[in-house]
Structure formats: structure tokens, C-alpha cells
Amino acid sequence: MPDKELAEAKRILYGRSLEPLEFSAEAQKIAEKSDFQIAGYRFEAEKESTRTSRVIRLGLVQNAIIKSTDEDVLVQRDSLHQRMVPIIEAAALAKVNVLCFQEAWTMPFAFCTREKKKWCEFAESAEEGPTSKFLSQYAKMHDMVIISPILERDDRDIIWNTAVVISHTGKVMGKSRKNHIPRVGDFNESTYYMEGNTGHRVFDTKYGKLAINICYGRHIPINWMMYGLNGAEVVFNPSATVGALSEPLWGIEARCAAIANGYFSCAINRVGTESFPNEFSSADGKPAHKDFGHFYGSSYVAAPDGSRTPGLSRIRDGLLVTELDLNLCRQVKDKWCFQMNQRLDMYQNKLGDVLYNDQHGKKSEDLIREEE
Amino acid sequence: MPDKELAEAKRILYGRSLEPLEFSAEAQKIAEKSDFQIAGYRFEAEKESTRTSRVIRLGLVQNAIIKSTDEDVLVQRDSLHQRMVPIIEAAALAKVNVLCFQEAWTMPFAFCTREKKKWCEFAESAEEGPTSKFLSQYAKMHDMVIISPILERDDRDIIWNTAVVISHTGKVMGKSRKNHIPRVGDFNESTYYMEGNTGHRVFDTKYGKLAINICYGRHIPINWMMYGLNGAEVVFNPSATVGALSEPLWGIEARCAAIANGYFSCAINRVGTESFPNEFSSADGKPAHKDFGHFYGSSYVAAPDGSRTPGLSRIRDGLLVTELDLNLCRQVKDKWCFQMNQRLDMYQNKLGDVLYNDQHGKKSEDLIREEE
Numbered sequence: 001m002p003d004k005e006l007a008e009a010k011r012i013l014y015g016r017s018l019e020p021l022e023f024s025a026e027a028q029k030i031a032e033k034s035d036f037q038i039a040g041y042r043f044e045a046e047k048e049s050t051r052t053s054r055v056i057r058l059g060l061v062q063n064a065i066i067k068s069t070d071e072d073v074l075v076q077r078d079s080l081h082q083r084m085v086p087i088i089e090a091a092a093l094a095k096v097n098v099l100c101f102q103e104a105w106t107m108p109f110a111f112c113t114r115e116k117k118k119w120c121e122f123a124e125s126a127e128e129g130p131t132s133k134f135l136s137q138y139a140k141m142h143d144m145v146i147i148s149p150i151l152e153r154d155d156r157d158i159i160w161n162t163a164v165v166i167s168h169t170g171k172v173m174g175k176s177r178k179n180h181i182p183r184v185g186d187f188n189e190s191t192y193y194m195e196g197n198t199g200h201r202v203f204d205t206k207y208g209k210l211a212i213n214i215c216y217g218r219h220i221p222i223n224w225m226m227y228g229l230n231g232a233e234v235v236f237n238p239s240a241t242v243g244a245l246s247e248p249l250w251g252i253e254a255r256c257a258a259i260a261n262g263y264f265s266c267a268i269n270r271v272g273t274e275s276f277p278n279e280f281s282s283a284d285g286k287p288a289h290k291d292f293g294h295f296y297g298s299s300y301v302a303a304p305d306g307s308r309t310p311g312l313s314r315i316r317d318g319l320l321v322t323e324l325d326l327n328l329c330r331q332v333k334d335k336w337c338f339q340m341n342q343r344l345d346m347y348q349n350k351l352g353d354v355l356y357n358d359q360h361g362k363k364s365e366d367l368i369r370e371e372e
Numbered sequence: 373m374p375d376k377e378l379a380e381a382k383r384i385l386y387g388r389s390l391e392p393l394e395f396s397a398e399a400q401k402i403a404e405k406s407d408f409q410i411a412g413y414r415f416e417a418e419k420e421s422t423r424t425s426r427v428i429r430l431g432l433v434q435n436a437i438i439k440s441t442d443e444d445v446l447v448q449r450d451s452l453h454q455r456m457v458p459i460i461e462a463a464a465l466a467k468v469n470v471l472c473f474q475e476a477w478t479m480p481f482a483f484c485t486r487e488k489k490k491w492c493e494f495a496e497s498a499e500e501g502p503t504s505k506f507l508s509q510y511a512k513m514h515d516m517v518i519i520s521p522i523l524e525r526d527d528r529d530i531i532w533n534t535a536v537v538i539s540h541t542g543k544v545m546g547k548s549r550k551n552h553i554p555r556v557g558d559f560n561e562s563t564y565y566m567e568g569n570t571g572h573r574v575f576d577t578k579y580g581k582l583a584i585n586i587c588y589g590r591h592i593p594i595n596w597m598m599y600g601l602n603g604a605e606v607v608f609n610p611s612a613t614v615g616a617l618s619e620p621l622w623g624i625e626a627r628c629a630a631i632a633n634g635y636f637s638c639a640i641n642r643v644g645t646e647s648f649p650n651e652f653s654s655a656d657g658k659p660a661h662k663d664f665g666h667f668y669g670s671s672y673v674a675a676p677d678g679s680r681t682p683g684l685s686r687i688r689d690g691l692l693v694t695e696l697d698l699n700l701c702r703q704v705k706d707k708w709c710f711q712m713n714q715r716l717d718m719y720q721n722k723l724g725d726v727l728y729n730d731q732h733g734k735k736s737e738d739l740i741r742e743e744e
């Protein structure tokens with residue numbers, strides 16, 4: 001395809017073209033030595049008179065598990081902790097301010113097995129657990145906010161799917177639980193945990209207002225919306241999802257959320273195929289088996305103007321570094337006015353009508369039938 | 373690119389591949405003679421035991437204006453009426469059951485001029501106007517539902533941006549007004565009409581439950597959602613939008629809506645560049661001019677499973693025929709459960725909180741700050 005036409009095709013598919021970021025040779029070297037992809041892009045924004053630029057760098061991490069799933073829980077978890085050491089170091093060298101890992105990053109995505117034993121042992125305290133302690137030192141050392149999505153066990157032994165936000169000071173700033181739980185394909189994750197009760201928290205960090213919409217929540221636009229209404233400038237979507245199921249949706253949903261809500265969205269997916277000790281069936285008429293498909297990586301960042309970075313690899317571990325100016329959020333809102341025109345009061349009333357009708361077995365008054 | 377890799381790239385970008393539809397030679401001949409593109413695709417669904425298939429064909433029409441914008445209003449409008457005669461005929465031969473035109477199809481998209489005189493004369497009664505009368509005969513003749521987005525003038529001389537739904541019997545079944553009005557780029561359409569007051573009507577027609585989300589409403593996911601909550605199986609998005617502004621968003625938003633809401637969405641955009649008699653400025657620092665850009669066509673249909681048809685041409689008039697089984701909507705809902713897991717009651721409460729806080733100058737309780 002001629003250069004000019006290719007540029008136009010790319011613009012239509014991906015929005016404006018982004019400059020690649022330069023990294024320190026040191027970061028490159030670590031990536032090479034530790035066998036992970038490192039890639040970086042820059043989203044520009046306009047200069048303003050009344051606000052200084054708020055340029056930050058985000059780091060998105062995607063990775064495969066290290067140890068076999070029949071190893072001891074601690075061996076598996078610690079191998080993943082160790083896997084992050086060079087990745088965090090490269091991120092620090094690449095001047096990343098906010099680093100986010102994939103969903104349930106300290107474990108294989110074992111929820112397809114429906115077995116409780118062993119897998120529940122990966123759950124740990126958000127505030128005091130070994131993973132938060134492990135990351136806390138790096139957050140403080142590198143002046144970096146770290147978002148750590150784990151399987152959480154609370155004081156009442158209730159298990160949650162939770163993202164822990166560790167401040168640049170090394171303190172746990174808070175947590176945000178997964179709001180919508182899949183009952184699809186290989187998963188009814190409510191075998192392990194129920195819908196989250198932390199609402200749509202936004203963390204007002206040194207590097208901007210951050211929120212986390214975990215995995216399946218990306219399919220629910222009103223969920224994305226609520227983080228925006230609470231002021232989020234960046235929403236992370238740490239995920240674990242396989243090719244045959246969701247891949248054609250992957251490039252659409254987080255990007256649409258960025259457009260609709262005037263923030264940056266960050267889609268993160270693990271990589272690799274995970275095999276489990278005992279066979280399980282997948283409710284699809286096929287024989288029992290030990291894995292359920294390929295996690296396709298392809299992590300990316302989308303901007304409020306609809307542009308996006310290329311995705312990371314479909315098969316390799318990777319660190320995606322994105323430089324952006326948070327001021328772009330308001331600039332796009334000022335231009336498009338999606339928020340101003342949103343008519344939220346109408347929707348609050350309409351939702352009330354829908355819930356009432358549903359509870360009382362009534363049809364919507366907005367359902368118009370042919371006259372007799 | 374090797375065939376196998378190309379197929380995989382297309383799957384990731386567009387979802388499953390669709391069979392092309394065969395048309396009667398007659399329909400092809402009309403398209404050739406009248407110089408418009410005709411293209412067709414088929415979305416398959418599974419067979420069910422308790423419901424028979426509900427296979428219908430949708431027709432989406434995109435077109436340029438015919439006459440110069442300095443011609444008389446009636447000359448311009450009637451030329452567009454006449455343009456539709458062969459297109460409707462081809463649609464009937466292609467067995468289209470529901471035909472939808474682009475936004476404000478009887479006129480140039482003159483709202484950029486901010487002039488009232490002449491352009492307001494295009495507005496007409498939804499129920500009794502010449503355009504509804506013109507289309508009524510064809511709807512009845514071809515047993516076809518026709519959706520006709522026009523500029524509406526009501527009995528109180530209030531102007532609206534309205535889609536008229538004409539039943540297969542030829543009767544006007546009702547109308548649906550544009551819910552969200554742009555104030556962006558060349559447009560503050562509220563110069564001419566305000567936000568619609570018809571809510572999120574769904575029309576229970578002979579060919580399924582249809583709704584219309586006009587143009588800028590595609591940027592508001594909760595707007596798309598509400599049509600779904602009211603039972604829509606197909607939502608049309610008749611639009612008028614230009615390349616530099618919205619083209620990277622075009623493939624994302626209607627498709628995300630289909631995924632999130634379990635219905636088919638139909639994105640329709642006009643084609644061509646429209647020049648106006650008097651120059652106007654575009655609030656972008658550039659000199660006044662007589663046109664504001666190229667309407668890029670590219671009309672397409674997206675299915676609830678995320679797959680989509682290719683778009684029509686970026687420059688030519690066209691008729692896109694899509695065959696689909698409405699049963700696919702419920703099949704995808706049963707699989708993904710986005711509706712079951714939506715937690716609408718939580719969102720109704722949360723929207724109340726947002727509106728209350730906004731009115732009382734309070735911050736969200738969900739905004740978490742660094743501890744001192």
C-alpha cells in the first residue's frame with residue numbers, strides 16, 4: 001500500500017499517529033536480557049494558559065505464569081514476584097510513574113477448574129499481604145504508584161477480585177473490587193467471589209486521578225461511565241481473557257470507554273496458555289481438557305480523542321510505556337461536550353422506570369405497537 | 373499476507389467472517405444504471421427448539437445531495453425524493469424488510485451555516501408531511517418498514533431532529549427524536565432544535581423491535597443502553613459526520629453498543645462534500661469558507677457478538693443489505709450475560725449521588741485521597 005494511503009488507513013483505524021518513545025539503553029538491555037518486549041508511545045496535548053502540562057508515564061505489564069500449576073502455591077507466587085523485579089526496574093528506568101499489572105497477577109487464572117483447594121490459597125490481604133509488602137518497597141524506591149490486581153482474602157475470609165493501589169510513598173492507598181463477574185465460557189467466577197462492594201472509587205494520586213475497572217467490567221459501559229463521573233483521568237482494565245472468546249471485542253470496548261468518558265483507558269491482558277493438574281470440562285460439549293485457550297496479550301492504551309497505541313505482543317511478556325498529558329482529558333471534553341450533553345437526570349429517572357417495570361411485570365411505556 | 377494470517381487478522385479486527393448475499397440481477401442492474409453501490413452480507417444464528425428463526429433483511433441507504441444548495445427548497449427536496457425511487461426499488465428486489473435513510477435525508481446538512489432562513493423550510497410534519505406521504509406508498513407497496521430521519525416541524529412550530537417510523541402498512545407508526553445534540557466543531561445544532569423529548573422508544577414492528585439513536589447520540593453509551601433496556605433488537609444510527617472530526621470513532625461506537633446491549637446496530641452516514649451559498653466560519657481560527665468537510669459514508673451493521681459488515685464506500689451513494697436472524701440477540705445474551713450482570717439498581721443509586729453532589733458542590737465519596 002502506498003505510504004499516503006497507509007497513513008490514512010491507520011488514521012481511520014487507530015486515530016492520529018503517535019510518536020514512539022525513546023528509552024534509556026539500560027531499560028532496553030534489561031528487556032532483552034530478561035526476555036520481555038518493551039515498547040513506548042507518546043500522546044501529545046495542547047499547551048494551556050491556566051494549567052501547566054501534567055505529563056506522566058504509564059506502564060502496563062503483561063506476562064505469562066512462570067512455574068507449572070502443579071507446583072506449590074508459594075513457589076508459583078514467588079516466581080511471579082521475581083519475574084516483576086527486572087520489569088519494575090526497566091519501568092523505573094523508562095521513567096514510569098504509574099505501573100499496573102494484569103488481573104490476578106500472582107497466580108494462574110485457575111477459576112476455570114472450579115476447584116477450591118489450592119487456588120483459594122493464592123488469596124491474600126490487600127493491605128497486609130505479601131504481594132502488597134513486596135511491591136511497597138519498589139513503589140517507594142521509584143516514587144511510583146503501583147496498581148496490583150490480586151485475589152483478595154478479607155478479615156472475614158471472604159474472597160474478592162481486587163486491585164490494590166499502592167501510593168508512591170509505598171503505602172496502600174486503597175483498593176477497588178471487581179464490579180461485574182462473568183458467568184460465561186469457562187468461568188463462573190462467582191464460584192470464588194461475588195460482585196464487588198467498593199463502588200467506583202477514584203484514587204487521587206500524585207500522578208492524577210486513577211481508577212480500576214477489572215476484566216469483565218469492560219463489557220458494561222455504565223460501569224466505565226461511573227468511574228468517569230467520579231473524576232477518573234486514567235482507568236485501568238486489568239484482564240485475563242482468551243482469543244476465541246473475546247479477541248474481536250478487545251480493541252473496541254476500552255477504546256469506546258476512553259472516547260465516551262474523556263479519559264485514558266488501559267487494557268491489559270495476560271499472555272500464554274495455562275495448563276492445570278486436573279482435567280475439567282468447559283460446558284461446550286467437548287471432552288474434558290487441561291487448558292482453556294490462549295491469553296492473547298495485546299495490551300494497549302486509548303486516549304479520550306479515540307486514538308490508541310499499537311498493542312503489545314500476542315505471545316510475549318511485555319511492558320508498554322505511554323507518555324501522556326492528563327490535560328488532554330479536559331481538552332477533549334471541552335471540544336466534544338459528551339459530558340455536558342449527557343442528560344444524567346433523564347437516565348436516572350428512566351432506570352427507575354425500567355427497574356419498576358421489571359419488578360412489577362410491566363412492559364415499557366416506550367414500547368410502541370402497531371395500531372389495530 | 374498469507375491467506376491464513378489474513379483471515380486471523382480479519383477475525384481479530386472484524387469478528388467472524390460473513391457470507392456475501394446474492395441479489396437478483398435486476399437489483400444489480402438498477403444499482404449500475406442509477407450509479408449507486410449495492411452490497412450485502414449475512415449474519416448467521418443457531419437454530420433453536422422453542423423459537424423459529426426470525427430472519428429479516430435490513431437496508432441502509434447513504435447518499436449525497438443532488439441539487440446545488442442555492443436551488444429552491446422544494447427543488448432540492450424533490451430531487452432527493454426522486455433519488456430514492458431506484459434505491460427503494462433495488463431494496464425491494466433485494467427483499468429488504470426494513471429500510472433506513474441517513475439523518476435529515478431530505479436536505480443538505482446546513483446547520484453549520486447558522487442561518488435560519490431557507491433551511492428551516494425543510495422542516496415538515498412527521499405524520500402528515502410530504503416526505504412521510506411519499507414514503508408511505510412504497511412502504512405499503514413493498515410490505516416494508518421505512519425509517520425516515522427528517523427535520524420535523526410540529527404543530528407549535530417547534531423544530532426537531534426526528535426519525536419517522538412508517539409501518540409496512542404505510543401508516544406512520546410513530547417517531548423518535550434525537551436525544552443528544554452536538555455543540556462541537558461546525559455545529560451547535562441547538563441553533564435549530566433542542567434535545568428530544570420522546571425518550572427511548574422502541575417500535576414493535578412486523579420485522580422485530582426497532583429503535584433509532586440519531587447521530588451524536590452514538591457518543592453516549594447510556595443512550596444506546598436505554599434502547600436496549602426497552603427491548604430493541606435493532607438500533608439504527610442515522611448520522612451526518614465528516615472525516616477529520618469523527619472518522620476514527622466511527623468503527624468503534626456503534627459496534628461497542630451492539631456488543632454491550634445484545635442487539636444489532638446500524639451506522640449510517642451521508643457521503644459527499646456540501647457547499648453552501650454564503651461563507652461561514654468554523655470557530656477554528658481559519659478563514660470563512662463554504663463547506664466544512666467530507667461526509668465519509670462507510671455505513672455498516674454490527675452484530676451483538678461483535679462481528680460487523682464491511683463499510684459501504686467512503687464516496688459513493690450506496691445500499692447495504694444485511695440478512696440476519698433476530699434470534700442471535702438472545703443467543704448472545706444467554707452466552708455473555710452482560711444484562712444479567714448489569715447491577716442497574718446500583719447505577720440508579722449512584723447516578724442519584726452524582727446529581728446530588730453536583731447540585732450541592734460536593735465531591736464524590738468515592739474520591740480517595742492520599743492520607744496525610
